[in-house]
Every structure is written in C-alpha cells, then in structure tokens.
Amino acid sequence: MTEAPQRDAAQRSAAQTEAAQRILQLRGELDEHNYRYYVLDEPSVPDAEYDRLFNELKALEAEHPELVSRDSPTQRVGGEALAAFGQVRHEVPMLSLGNAFEEQDLLDFDRRVREGLDLPGGDLFGDGALIDYSCEPKLDGLAVSLLYQDGRLVRGATRGDGSTGEDISSNVRTVRNIPLKLHGEDWPGVLEVRGEVFMSKAGFEALNARQLESGGKPFANPRNAAAGSLRQLDPKVTASRPLEFCCYGIGRVEGELPDSHIGILQALKRWGLPISPELKLAKGAEACLAYYRAIGEKRDALPYEIDGVVFKVDNLAFQRELGFRAREPRWAIAHKFPAREEVTELLDVEFQVGRTGAITPVARLKPVQVAGVTVSNATLHNMDEVARLGVMIGDSVIVRRAGDVIPQVLGVIAERRPADARAVQVPSQCPVCGSAVERTQLIKRSKGKESVSEGSIYRCVGRLACQAQLKQAIIHFVSRRAMDIDGLGDKIVEQLVDEGLVSSPADLYTLGFDQVVALDGFAEVSSNNLLAAIEASKRPTLARFIYALGIPDVGEETAKLLARALGSLQRIEQALPEVLTYLPDVGQEVAHEIHSFFQDGHNHEVIAQLLERGIDLQEEGGPHAEFAACASFAGFVDKLNISGIAATGAKNLADKAGSLEALIALSQDWLELSVMKGLNGRAKQALREFFAKPQNVERARAIEAQLREFGMHWHSEKKIVEGLPLAGQTWVLTGSLEVMSRDEAKVKLENLGAKVAGSVSAKTTCVVAGPGAGSKLAKASELGVKVLDEEAFLAELERLAG
Template identity: 80%
Template sequence: MTSNAARRIEQLRTAINEHNYRYYVLDEPSVPDAEYDRLFNELRALEVEHPELVTADSPTQRVGAEALSAFGQVRHEIPMLSLGNAFSDEDLLSFDRGVQSGLGLPSADLFGGGTEVEYSCEPKLDGLAVSLLYQDGVLVRGATRGDGSTGEDISANVRTVRNIPLRLQGEGWPAVLEVRGEVFMPKDGFEALNARAIESGGKTFANPRNAAAGSLRQLDPKITASRPLEFCAYGIGRVEGALPDTHYRLLQALKSWGLPISRELRLAKGVQGCLDYYREIGARRQGLAYDIDGVVFKVNNLDDQQQLGFRARTPHWAIAHKFPAQEELTELLDVEFQVGRTGAVTPVARLKPVQVAGVTVSNATLHNMDEVQRLGLMIGDTVIVRRAGDVIPQVMQVVLERRPAEARAVAIPHSCPVCGSYVERTQLIKRGKGKASVSEGSIYRCVGRLSCQAQLKQAIIHFVSRRAMDIDGLGDKIVEQLVDVGLVRSPADLYLLTFEQVVVLDGFAELSTRNLLAAIDASKRPSLARFIYALGIPDVGEETAKLLARALGALARIEVALPEVLTWLPDVGLEVAHEIHSFFADDHNRTVIAQLLERGVVLQEEGALHAEFAACATLAELLNKLNIAGIAATGAKNLAEAAGSLEGVIALSQDWLSLSVTKGLSEKARQALREHFAAPANVVHARAIEAQLREFGMHWQSEKKVLAGLPLAGQTWVLTGTLEAMSRDEGKARLEALGAKVAGSVSAKTHCVVAGPGAGSKLTKASELGVPVLDEQAFLARLAELGA
C-alpha cells in the first residue's frame, strides 16, 4: 500500500510542478484552477496519511516552517555587487565607449561606424535582491543581498514564494547553481494587500518595494506566504558545472529549469538599440504589472564580461539606465536636528507631505550645515524635492521667487536637542612636518557623550551588536526602553540588570527575561578584539580592532599607547592613532571600561606583544615620526647614524658646531631640529615615545623574538570560495594564529591561495601570477601538519 501511495505522490508532485512551471514561467496554464486545487488537495491528503513520504521539495511544503527568533547570516562567496547608474543618454554612450575600449574594439569615427556590442536588455525591477542556492537541483538556501558581502538567511521565506521552484525542472542544470534575482510585489497584489490592511485596521505599505522587502523579512514564514510575492531571475553567482556562453542563453537555460525570467528580455545591437529599448519600455512603464525604476543593460557575451572585469563594487560590463527621478515642489516646514552615536548633530528637513514617485515624502536629509548653506535654505521656502535613484528623498533646490517674507534662517542649536549639552563645531587637524593646520569641519557635535540619551542608545546598540559583544535579544527597541526608564546609563550597567528590573518591562515575560539575562551573562568573555570594537572608538572598525588586539596583545597596552607608537602598526595612520589615544585618555571612557571589568567582563586572548612587533622600531623611524620640518626618512636615517641614540640626537641638536658638520642635513633641517628640541615639551614627548617602545618591547634595543610556533609568520594568504569543513572566518583565525596575514586580494606577494568551491577571480589571478593554490583538503592537511 505504501509503495502505491509513494508512486501516486510522485505522480502528483510531477504534475503540480509542471503546472506551476506552465503557469508562472511560461504564462501558459494548461488546466483550470479547480483541477490544480484538486491535485494539490489529493497530494496533501496523501502526505498527511503517509508523513514518512513528505520531502522538503514537495509543493505542499511552502508554508511549513516554524517562526524564527532572528535571521542567520549568509556570507556571499561571490559578492552581490551593485550596478553603476546612467541617468542620461550621454552616460549610456560613455558606458558603451568604455566597453568598446575595454574589449579593444574600434569605435565609430569619420570613416566608419565601429563595432557594435551586443547587449542583453531587461527592466530593472523595484524589489529586493535575493540569492537562491540549488544543490543537485533542490533549493537549499535563500539569502538577501545585505551589504553585498553578507546577507540574511531567508530560506524559510523564499520557499513560500510561489514561482520559486523547490526543485529544478528538466535536465542539464549544474550540480551547484546559485541563482540571483529580484523578489517583488505586482501592483495589483500590492493594492489588494493594502485594501485588506485597511479593512482590518492594520498598517498599509507606502509602495510595492517596501511591501516586498517587509514581507520577505518576516520572522514568521506563514506571513510571507500570505503575501503576493513573485521572483524574477536575472543572473547567477556560484556555479559548479557548464553553462551557456552568453547572458541571454543563460537566462533561457534558467527558464528551461523552471526559474521565471523577465518576459521583456531582449537583445540589442549597439548602444542605439539599447536607447530604443529604454524609450520603448519607458513609454510602457505605467502599463506594466510591476514597478520598475530603469533598464539594465549587460554585455551579452560572458567571455567579454570576464575580460571587462569589475571596479571596486560595480561591474564594467553592466549598467542600470535609470528613469528620470521624479521631482515635486513642497514647503519646508522646519529643520530639526538628530543626534547620532558619535554625537554628530545632523539637520533633517521636515516637509509638507508630498507624493514623489508614488511615495509620500515628509522628511529629507540635509547631510550637514554646509549643505544647508550651499542650498541657501530658509524655513518657509518652497523647495524642489527629488527621490534620487527613486529611493532617497533629497532637497535639490530652493525656489527663491517663492520665498515668503517671514522665512527664517536655519540655525544650528547651541545646545543638544536631546540632552541640552553644548554643541561644538568639529575641527579638522592636518598634521605635517613641523606644524598642524586646523580648519573648521562640517560636523557639529554634542559634547554630552553618554550623558546624552541619543548617543547612549546608539552606543549601546553598537556595543551589543553581533560582531561586538553579541548579546542576543537586545534589539534597538529594548535598548531604547532600558535607557528611557533609567536602568542603563552606560554599557557597564547592562551587567547589573536583575530579573525583577527586566520582567516588568514592556514585552517581557519570565522566559524572555531569563533568556536576555543569560545572553548578557554569556557575553562576559569576549575576545580582546571584540571588546575593542564594541567600545565604539571613532574610526576603529572590526579589522583595526583585530589588529590592535593581535599586535599589542593586551588592553593595558592599547589604553596607554601613544599615537606615534600606534603608527608602527600596519594601516594605522596618525589621525586614527590620535582618535584611539584620545578615546582612552578620556576619564569617562576609562571609568566605563573599569566598570565593565569590575562587573564580570573577562577579556580572552590577551597576552604578550606579538612577536612580529618585537624590536620593530628604529631610531630613524622615531625621528621621522616626530614630524620635524625638513627631516624626512633619509634625513632621519642620517641623523640616527650620526647620533646613535635619542639622547645623542637631543644633545647634537643643541651643539651647533657638531650639527653643522653632520652629513645629509640641509641648513633648514638643522635649524628646525635645533628649534624642535629647544622646546622642553618636545624633548619630554620624544623621551616618552622611546620609553613606551622599551616598555612594550618594540624598541630597537629590545630583544627580538623568534616566531616559535608561528610557522607562517611573514606570509600572506588569501581565502576564496566556500570552505565546507569550517567558515571562512574560522579559516582566517587559524591562519592568523599561525602567524600569517590573511589578505582580501591576490598579488605577487601572496604566499598561498586557499580555493574552495565557487572560487572566482582570485583563483584566476593566482594562476596568472603563479601563486601556489591549495584546495580545502590540502589546506586542512597543511593545518594538521602545522598542529593548528
């Protein structure tokens, strides 16, 4: 009996998948809805009777997942890059000239029309970019684009989108196929969704794009399943297997495997064909069943795409020709000021609500007061508002002839709108040889620091974030509530929260309270690098925090490190070094750090100065870092050789006769040296730098350390593709523990490349440069050999 049921279930699934393909992809339904429903209900009944026969790719499993507490993270092995934009015909012509030049093709001139490039053309859907990963033809993962490198795992939600196949159709698809495309909401579905929301007293969406993005990022997949979402494939990412040689044929192959592609897909010969397509689609834009904000053109030949390559974040072989941004007139009602994590006080335009490109706009960013002055903006003005790229509202221009007599100037507040503290204008300090020039910055900043609730909230949101202290359950709203009720006045106060204090807060019950307190307790053993990043030091991101932790090895060293000493670390410039030093010199910051340690935070992975930096300094480098006018690297080296020590240099600077015969120094440099060390403060500062170099073990007379146990010291490695036995972050950490530097790009100085499945341009570059390449199995064997 079970075998009969299994056969019938397989027949039904095959029939339903075929009907889905004909309906969603070919737009040629072959049975009425009633017949489709009968087949679907029969399949569902059989699966209820035989649950052991249910499979993840069954058509009935689109709404079966439980609600999530949060989305996981997905690292895109091949980044999901943005497209460059063309806003005019000339921009597109310029793009085409760049393509022809990059391919070495003759361009049009007086004697001929040149060679026309073939482009694939399709509308630019206004939705949410997603990645779908198929293994052996079965959908195994869905992810958002995120920041291009890391997205959110929305696998449960993409399974509910009706026209996304859970299993690929036909044959010939690669064993691993990552499909990229757009999830969007058709106009009629959007209107119906909002109509239902109005009837039930719910919240409506501003536009189909917001509706699609909000629907796809629901933690409960059943909500996503209830929304009228559709998917359209526009390209691929990681692939293991053969594919067609043009973009157009690639999309046709995706269509044959059951994936919907744009019905407006066309080929165009040359840039004029692209312009004709752009104008034709633009004329039909309002009549399309979905919103679009432009047209995407891609060089059709995939080998040509490979040859053209990429810029930092955009391909040279594709461009989005955007439709003109819609502009409207409205009134500037007021300018208010918001306060960010670093205290930056930013002006925001409050506008008389106006519809711009289908969206009600009532606020627009003004960036800073320099922008306000550039626009000549006054409160009461009539202004032109534009949605740049159909997304971000901007005040573009003031209509001066409509300025009312009672218009008021926009004034930066003298006190913070949140805490009342003084607002100061930032200064830009440019440090050079012998002097530091100071100019006014464009940013105004509240000096209230963590006594300002706006800064405090943003600081704590950063402190608890996933890549910082990683306290699960402390979302923005909860942080705001904790600050508003006065339970948290600094990050250290999180570690004093009690069950009785939390359980009475909005949204908390006994279980959620215990979970939050457990998560806070679990965060008490961060690595030194995580802790440094969590502190929110200006201009110190994750990589700089890792460098500080790895190089100096202990919080005690980082806290007291002088700016000049910090610049011995790679990629730490003097401006960032001053930010780090100033942060730890601040009494309030030192108090918060002390409280964190007193309240149970125990830093992990602390230790000695990294062997790479032992005795790394030289006297010549120290002299160069003192920024004495006229003394650059060569002069500093000559001076160091002549004097032999810092005390010798100080003495020599005041011995005019000996100094005058010192080789390699100009008269100007000698005078500057004498004046520099004639100032007692400069002598004290130079001696302090030398003393700290000795204390840290970085001084030229310090003991050099043999990089024992660090067999990869001095080597640069690159990871690319997917690692199946571990994450890329883990692979990086293990290499760094062996002394290697892990870089993001391949060069002639790269020692080795580890290439997992899906490796792309980095693997190609390694082959071109003759850099050794290890697959994952060989990499694991190498780690085992080194005892890592």
Template identity: 80%
Template sequence: MEQPRLLFCFLREHRMKAVETRILELRAELDEHNYRYHVLDEPSIPDVEYDRLFHELKALEAENPHLVTPDSPTQRVGSAALSAFTQVRHEMPMLSLGNAFEENDMLEFDRRVTEGLDLPAGDLFGAGSKVQYSCEPKLDGLAVSLLYRDGALVRGATRGDGTTGEDISVNVRTVRNIPLKLKGKGWPDVLEVRGEVFMSKAGFERLNASQLEIGGKTFANPRNAAAGSLRQLDSKITANRPLEFCCYGLGQTSAEIADTHIGVLETLKKWGMPVSHELKLANGVEECLDYYRDIGERRLTLSYEIDGVVFKVNNLAAQRELGFRAREPRWAIAHKFPAMEELTELLDVEFQVGRTGAVTPVARLKPVKVAGVMVANATLHNMDEVARLGLMIGDTVIIRRAGDVIPQVVQVVAERRPENARAVQVPQTCPVCGSHVERTQLIKRSKGKETVTEGAVYRCVGRLACGAQLKQAIIHYVSRRAMDIEGLGDKTIEQLVDEKLIGSPADLYKLKYEQIIDLEGFAEISSNKLLKAIAD
C-alpha cells in the same frame, strides 16, 4: 663595400619582419585574453601578465608607428578631442520597446502575438501552440549601434531619436569589451550589432569616489555615469571610465546568421561579442513571468543595474510576420520593474546624533513608493553633501533606493524650487541633550604632514551625557564586534537609558532582576536569561 650593405639591409628587413610578427602575435594573444575575460568570464592569465603583454605591444608600436592599425588593442586609449559629434542616420531605425508594468500587460502582449501568428503552429515554435520567447535583463544604460565591415569595427553611434544618432566611434573603441575586430570567420561583410553600454555598480562607486578626490562632477546613478562618459568629446576621458558593453541584437546586415534570436546572440558570442549571462528561452508567457519573478528577486544582487526584462519572440520568421506598429516592434516588450528612483518633496531636514557625537542631517520626505517600498526618510550623509546638492527645504528631489542601502537624495530638481524654499541650517545646540554643537575641520594626514581638506564634521560635545551618544555607545559595546552580549537589543538599550537605569556601559553589570522584569517585553525567563548573558 656592397656586401656589408646588403648584409645590413638583409638584417634590417629580417628584424622588421620579426617585429611585425611579434606585433601580430601580441595582438592576437591580447584579443584572445580580452575575449576570455569579457565574454566567457574565464580569464586565463593574471592581470599583471596581461599588462606586461599590453605594454610590450605598446612599446613596439611606438617604435614602429607605420605598423599601428585601428583594430590594435592599444588604440582603446582615446584620441584628440572633438569639437562636436557628427550626426549618423540609422539604415534600420533603432526603435523603442513597448512596456509592460503588470502581469496582465504581459498576458495581453502574448494574446496579441498569438493572434498575430494565427496559432497553433507547433512546427514553427517546437512548443505546441505556445510561443517561444527569449528572455534577457534590460540593462540600464545607453543604447548604441556598432557597425562592422569585413569583421572590423568602422563606426559606433548612439540611438538618438531612433532615426538619427551621434557618431561616437572614437569613444566606443575605448570600451574594453567591444571587439575592434571580430573573432573566427563566417561573419557577413556588413554586420551592425546593437546593444547597451553601461557601468557596473562597483565601477560607478569607483568613478564617483575618484571624481570626489579631484573635485569633479559626481553622478546620480550608473546610467547617467555611462551616458555622460560615452558622450565625452574627449575620448581620453571615456577611456578612463569603467564602461562595459552587452549586445542584444542586430541592425543592418548583409546576410542572415541564424533563424532565432538566441541563435543570433550565440553566434555573436562566438565572434567575440559579450552577451547576457542571464539569457534564457521561455516556452510560453507563464515561463516569461517565472523568469521575471526570479530575476526580480535577484535584481539587487546583480553586479549591474537593470530596470526590467526584455522578452522577444524567438523565431525570426515570426518576428517578420508580426512586424511593427508605430515606433515599436509587435514581437518584443519590456516588462519593467518598480522604479529605483522617484520624485518627491523635501518637507524638512532633521538632525540625528551618532555614537561619536557626529550631528548628521536626515531628509524628511513626502512619502513615496520606491522599488515597492514606501519611503519617508532618506540619508543626506553630511552637510558637505547638502552643499554639493544645493539642497533647500521645499525642493523637489530625486530619491534613490538600491539594495539594503538607506534611501538617499541624489539630485535636486532646481527648476521646481518654490519661492518659499528655506536653507538647511545646522543646529547650534544638540537636538537631543542641548549641549553645544562644534564644527571640526576634517584633517587628512599624508606622509607625516597635516593638510586641511575641504569639509567639516559637526559634533555634540555632550559625550555620554547626551542620551543619543550614550545609547549608540552601549549598542556598540554589546555588539558582536565588542562584548557580544546576546539578547540585549537596541530597543532594550533605549529603554534602559530612557528609564535612567544605566548611564554608562559599566552600569549594565549593576542591573537587577527587579529592574529588567519591569521593562516592556520581558518576563521571568527572559529577564534571567539577559542577566546571565551580561554576567557571562
């Protein structure tokens, strides 16, 4: 009997070693794929293969819970909810940066740096008497501190007031591109990495869409979404939010890892830390301004939101020489972009009529400059959005402009509501043609069954008798998606309808030369050209 028992023990031990080896292999493989995907932007396997490896590891750990370690990729899913965050004191304060808003502010910053370093000192910077600066986008997110001991992530904390933050360790572990264990070797025993947790524009849109589906809270902008997601007491919620991390420097460390700021970031990247793809070195303040202009032009095309550019003296010895003033470093500055959001007053809500007769609200605002453009109108989408915002005429509101999107009202500042604020009322008759406006409950069909969803659309019943619907119908008819009639623009169509020369798309083919040449902006050649385009 002894021999079979020994054989059984041997086989069991052999199997356990095989399982342990496979678990280590899977963790290493998943860590490598995470690094290639999140840091290098060079994924080497499709998502489906990554998922297969992840689920294999998850199953093995479920069968062998004693082999689960805190740095396993499976531990990003979140844990039990906390009752409150504990306070964390930063060994090295997380200071804010001074701001530059104009080019002259940057020139003044460079002058202070130059004087503080008693330049020329070409041998120090390798660029004559010009200071070398690192340049990187200022991500619009939440600043965090990540503490690693012996290469393992042991704590995550918010910036807080710069001296004391909140321990969000369980939450930062769920952020996919934060390494739970550093790659490679050579890292200090104690390494504090600092950076920004943010949400991409696409991730923000997905999150708000999913929140609307479940009737949850939506967010005004990606920054609020990132901050709200990272500070959830239930880390399982955080784990399901599309958060990302980008490191921008160091805090407390037990040893120096480079002699320049860019050298530090390049080393951190080798250890698995995501750094900005836009990181560059500038020789002198003029190159800093060139960088600012270049990224400013590309700002709206980036996949994430930025609110400026951070410039830092690249040489770390020079940083130490310059030191700090009050609560900000003398060797760094944030050159801010014009704000994408602004406060203004809602003067009125007017209603416009679309091609299908939908009557939609438009905010008329006290004019304000947003991202360099004067804004007086903003979309409100529909009355459901008005209700969601709790919007009243006279309110102080936050408006947002991003990309080519029409400015939109994203939030009401309820505490500033005046006593004479008025509710927004849908007109009973069409503001264009006077026809009746009817309310239609939105219907969602699912698997052959009709289910009424929350929300409704208001429509003018006038159809083509309504000038607004007629104009939009003809604009659609002549567009590239339909008949593609070149030279027949929106303004021309508006003139034709207003002059009662056309009452339907078919009337376009009845137009005469004498009618067109009398229109504003038309002469003999352009009139004949338009008639030919319609005929063709």
C-alpha cells in the same frame, strides 16, 4: 440645435481644448528632458518621472488621436544628434521597447502576442500555446549600432532619435570588448550589430576615484558616465574610460542567419561579440515572470547596473508576423524593476544624534514608493552635503534607494523650488539633551606642525549625559560583533535608559531579575534568558572589548590590530600616539583619537567599573613579536615629527648619534651639527629648535621609555618571529560561502596572518568568490587578481594548516 446637444458639444470642445493644452505642456517637458538626457548628458529627473509623463501623453493621444503630431515624443525614440558628430541614417530604425511595470502588464503582452499569432489561448483545461521568449537583463547604458562589412568594423553610431544617430566610429573602436574584426568566417558580408555600451560598477567607482583625484567632477551614475564617455569629441578620452559592450540584436543584414533570436545571439558570440551571460530561453509568461524575479534577487550582486528585463519572442518568423507599432515592436517588451529613484517633496529636515554625538541631518519626505518600499525619510549625510546639493526645505528632490541601502537625497529640481522654501539650519543646542552643539575641528598633523580646519560634522558636547548618545553607545556595546549580548535589542536598551536603570555600559552588569521582569514585554523566562546572556558576555576577547568601547575611528579591524599587536588592555590604555603609529594602517589622527579616549577620565572610570563587575578579557598576552621587532632608532627619530627631517635625514641622524641622549647632545652642539653631512641647514636648525624645548625632550624620553617597557626598544632582546603563512597578504571575500560563513572564513584568514579587506584593489592578493559574487569579482578579473572558488579556498586552508 437643442440645448442638451449644444451643452454636450461645448463640454467636448472644452475637454479637447484642455487635452490639447496638457499635450503641448507634456511634449514640452519631455522634449526638455530628452535634450538634457541625450544631448547634454545631464538628466534632470529619474526614469520613473519620465515614464509617468510619457505614459500620460500616450494615454491622452490615444483618447484624442486627432491631436497626434509627427513631432510628438511618442512618435520617436530619443533626442537629436549632436552637430559636432557626423550623422548616420539607420536603414533599419533603432526602435524603443514598450514597458511592463506590473506582472499583469507582462501577462497582457503575452496574451496580445498569442492573439496576434492566432494561437489558442488558455482555458479551464490548460494554458494554451506557450510562446518561447528570450530573456536577458536590460542594461543601463547607451544603445549603439556597429556595422561590420566583410567582417571588419567600419562604423559605430548612437541610436539618436531612432532614425538618425551620431557617428561615433572612432570612439567605439576604443571599447576593448568590441572586436575590430569578427572571428570565424561564416558571418554575413554586411552585419549591423546592436547593443549597449555600459560601465561596470567597479569601473565606475574607479573612474570617479580618478576624477576626484584630478580635481574633476564625479559622475552621477554608471549610465551617465558611459553616455558621456562614448560621446566625447576626443577618442583619447573615451579610450581612458572603462567602457564595455553587450549586444542584444541586429539591424541591417546581408547574408544568412539563424531563425531564432537566441540563435542569432549565439552566432554573434561565436564571431567574438559579447552577449549577456544571463541570456535564457523561457517557455510561456510564467517562466518569464520566474526569470524576472530571479534576476531581481541577484540584481545587486551583478557587476553592472540593470533596470529591468527584456523579453522577446524568440521565433523570427513570429516576430515578422507580429510586426511593429509606431515606435516599438509588438514582439518585445521591457519589464522594468520598481523605480530606485523618485521625485518627492522635502517637508522638513530634522537632526539625529549618534553615539559619538554627531548631529546628522535627516530629510523628512512626503511619502513616496521607491523600489517597492514607501520612503518617508532619507539621509543627507552632513551639512557639507546639504550645501553641495543646495537643498532647501520645500524643494522637490530626487530620492534613491538601492537594495538595503538607506535612502538618500541625490539632487534638487531647482526649477520647481517654491517661493517659500527655507534654508536648512543647524541647531545651536542638541535636540535631545539641550547641550551646546559645536562644529568639529580637523587637526592635520605633519612634520613639526599642526593645521586646524573646520570639519563637516557638528557634535553635541553632552556625551553620555545625552540620552541619545548613551543609547547609541550601549546599542553598539551589546551588538553582535561587540559584546554579543543576545536579546538586548534597541527597544530594550531604550527602556533601560529611559527608566534610569542604565547610565553607562557598566550598569548592564548590575541588572537584577526584579528590574528586568518589570520591563515591557518581559516575563520570567525571557528575563532569565537576558540575564544569562549578559552573564555569558563577561568573557570577551580583547579585540571584541576594544571594539565595543566605541572609540572614534576604531572599527573591528583596528581593534583586532590593537589587541594582536599590544596584547593587553593595559598597554593599549597606556600607549602613546607615537607608539601606536608603529601599527600598520594607524596614522597620527587615529593614534591621537585612541590615546585621547583612554586619557578621558569618564572613559577610564567606565572601563574600571566593567572590570570590577566581572569582565574577564580573553586572549591577553605580551606584545606580538612582529610588532616588538618593528622599532628602530631611525624610525624613532622619524616619528618625533621634527620639521624638515624625513626618513633619510632620520637615518643619517640615527647613524651619527646612535642613541637618544647622544642625539639631544648633538642637537645643541652647533659646531658638531654644522659639519654633519646628510642633513641640510634648515633641518639642522629645526633639530636644534626642537630639542631646545624641554617639553619635546621630555616627550622623546617618554616615548623611548614606553618602547623599553613594551619590549620594542631597538636594544630590547628580540623574540624569534614565527612568520605566519599569509602575513602581509590582503584577501577579499565575496558572494555566499556554503561550507562556512564569511565570518568564519575571515577569522581563519586572519589567524593565518592575512588582512581581510572589504574592497578589491591592485594590492589585493586573492579573492574568494562564492555564489552570487558580483562587482568585487568583476573588479578582480579586471585587475588580474587571483580568484578562488570555495572548494579551492578550503583546499588552500587545509594545505596551509598542514
């Protein structure tokens, strides 16, 4: 043998050896991932990472067919059945689908289908033969097989490895939308239905809430929750989980069926089996791509998780002619959406400062494509979350991005941790202003005592002397839902602060033309427009102004409540915490935050400057009649938070004393108090000790004096309360409204007395659902809450207005 052929043979041998080693490594990794995913229900990597490893193995085996073995992951679908369940042999294998990740992948699939059927392809004069494809979302759950004999459900099984699955008959019988007996009479004598068991977004949220309430561990996502729920050894556990089923095809059949895939699904629907409401027939690849884009746009609004779209040749005769590969049919493909989860490296953790001074850890990542967007930063929420994740700088982390949500770090792949990984440390000084960083304390107030514990937030103590807090405070102040100063964006605010032109929100109203026109990007017209917008903002409603101040824990709804109930800025500033707790949904912690904000000297000065510089509050008036009528002497006693005295004891004391001064006297008359009924000895002693302290007597008298001042005292003259038609009701808006915006609808509902909430619960009165309504509509249906479309909603508004 000459030297050159020998060298070539040696190179081929080395390449084969290298490929064999890599194939063995990939098989080992994929087998481990399959075991964690299918057997332990603890996936260690996101789907995108698994797909990359699988496709690499598939390509290597295609290059080296001599290295393909029957136990390769490319030759089977999933993992082994659990020994705890009986095994089911699938007479017709439950195969997986090939994947398309790019549009060209789908076009290539369509070309292969047409070539396989020997149909004419496209040319310059036309598109050629167009194939009919069924289109439906690819649900993210657990594939199962349901066997019906003579119309009755006799067996349920998981897909398992495609040939053998787990017998989960007892569990599938607990899934409420799986019929135990088929409807009608024309079904085949033997019918094996295949589909996906999944969990809706609303069901998943409710399940995790229950898990947390009971001290259990929350599930990572709806797919894991559905898989774990369906594979419980105790069917009672499965029955308690909000599982749903959607069928997508058939297996073994003895009897007649329609000759198209969609025809079969429609027959299954007639027999009582759920199919996808998004099922559609598309003619040709371009129509399939249009469907894929349309579903992608409404993905976040769907009530369930999907990870792509499945396209199948609709004609069953064509399916039979095309046949199968080793692990997948030639007549179907799954067109995946861009991955929402990816693996990347955590390069560093930096700390940002928010408008309240909160120091928030932000992950700096090695750039990675997630859901079609390059992600280099992700939120870590707070240091408690860092500890929960166990994340260290240098780790390989799983990052998720969904819709417009800020990317977040979901977990750590601990086995990839490098030796030089570093712990995440909170800075002792603010990274912006150098002020001290302190951990917040949580003060929990209950009857007669306060308990203090460490909070999860670290805060810069520099307040508005810290430029980061100042910038964020002003950005919030001028935002659309606050003072609504058009044209004053983040970059302009940063310039104003950096140039020293603004050191508090009040300084915005001292800006002149010469100062504005000197800023980057400003000319005469834009400067005049900005100054006009600032001038136009001087007449905000009281609610907008309160929200704009950025009081901790006071969002839009609480700001509206304060404005509507107390009626004036002066009363809100003066209100004592105990008086504020008369407002619905304002607890002791929020009441103390509001009171502390207005007692702060700096905040008081800024508000005074704003009023001096032209802020003219609209919609001020007296306390709302409903609020003024809500105080009783029994309620007053209860709000003094005397240890051991709850609502019943407070009522008994109120009935006995009748007034505060009489109550103070009673507390010190031990003989009279000792014979009083309706109060135990411990509560009597607590009452005596409470009023024995002069500061408590002074506080109680101050609260009563304020109730008199606000017209809320139980002896005050009560105004006639004109009940609003929707008072006490909770409404939810979802989807897009066409005649009016959701903001406009919200205002109309609030003006009628309704509370407009952001989520659906058992306490929801009504849901208004426009086009694109998703998980909230599903939750309303699940709970039996009344639902109105926009037309019915507008009619209801007209009726109430009349």
